[in-house]
Amino acid sequence: MTADTSDDGPDRSEELRAAAAAVDRGDLVVYPTETVYGLGADALDPEAVERVFDLKGRDRSNPLSLGVASVDDALRHTRPTEVAVAFARAFLPGPVTVVVERGDRVPDALTAGRDRVGIRVPDHDLARALLAETGPLTATSANVSGTGSVTDPSDLSDRIREGVDAVIDGGETPGTESTVVDPEAGTIHRRGAMAGAIEAWLADPPVDG
Numbered sequence: 122m123t124a125d126t127s128d129d130g131p132d133r134s135e136e137l138r139a140a141a142a143a144v145d146r147g148d149l150v151v152y153p154t155e156t157v158y159g160l161g162a163d164a165l166d167p168e169a170v171e172r173v174f175d176l177k178g179r180d181r182s183n184p185l186s187l188g189v190a191s192v193d194d195a196l197r198h199t200r201p202t203e204v205a206v207a208f209a210r211a212f213l214p215g216p217v218t219v220v221v222e223r224g225d226r227v228p229d230a231l232t233a234g235r236d237r238v239g240i241r242v243p244d245h246d247l248a249r250a251l252l253a254e255t256g257p258l259t260a261t262s263a264n265v266s267g268t269g270s271v272t273d274p275s276d277l278s279d280r281i282r283e284g285v286d287a288v289i290d291g292g293e294t295p296g297t298e299s300t301v302v303d304p305e306a307g308t309i310h311r312r313g314a315m316a317g318a319i320e321a322w323l324a325d326p327p328v329d330g
Contacts (some may be wrong), residue, residue, distance in 0.1 A: 153291030
C-alpha cells in the first residue's frame with residue numbers, strides 16, 4: 122500500500138518519519154526535488170538499490186546517483202579532490218549532479234561497478250529533510266525507464282505508485298534536468314540547469330585541480 126503524504130494529510134514531520142521508516146525497511150519511496158520527483162531507496166543497501174533498478178526497468182549498466190542532505194554528508198561517502206569540494210560547495214544544494222570518487226561503503230550496485238558516483242544535494246526542503254532522516258538515498262527519476270520524468274505525483278505510473286511504500290507530495294516541480302558535471306576533469310556530461318554558470322566556474326576554478 123502506498124501512503125500519500127500530501128499537504129492535506131497529517132503533520133509533515135510524521136509523514137517524513139513514515140517515509141524514513143519505509144526506507145529503513147528496505148522499501149522504496151517517491152520524493153520531490155527542485156527538478157523532478159525522485160525514486161528513493163537506501164543507497165548503501167545493494168538489495169534496496171536492486172529494487173530500484175527492477176521497478177524502473179533500468180539497465181544495470183546505467184548507474185544511479187547518490188542523494189544526500191548536504192555537502193558535508195557527501196564527504197562522508199566519497200573521496201573528492203579539493204577542486205571538487207570547492208565546486209560542490211559553490212553549486213550545492215542545487216540542480217547539479219557532481220561526479221566524484223566513491224567511498225568504500227557505496228555499493229557496486231549503485232555505480233555499475235565504477236569507482237565514481239554522482240552526488241545530488243537537492244535544493245528542496247522536503248527532500249533534504251527526508252535525507253537527513255534516512256541517510257543517502259538513490260537519486261533517480263520516479264519513472265519507468267524510457268518514459269518521461271514526473272513533475273506531479275498525479276502523473277506517477279501505476280507501476281511506480283504500486284511499487285513504493287510512500288509518496289511525499291510536494292506539489293508540482295519545475296522539471297528541468299540537473300546538470301551532470303565532473304569538476305575534476307572539467308567535463309559536463311549532461312547540460313541542464315545552471316549549465317552556463319557551471320561552464321564559467323570550470324573555465325576559471327578558484328582552486329588548483
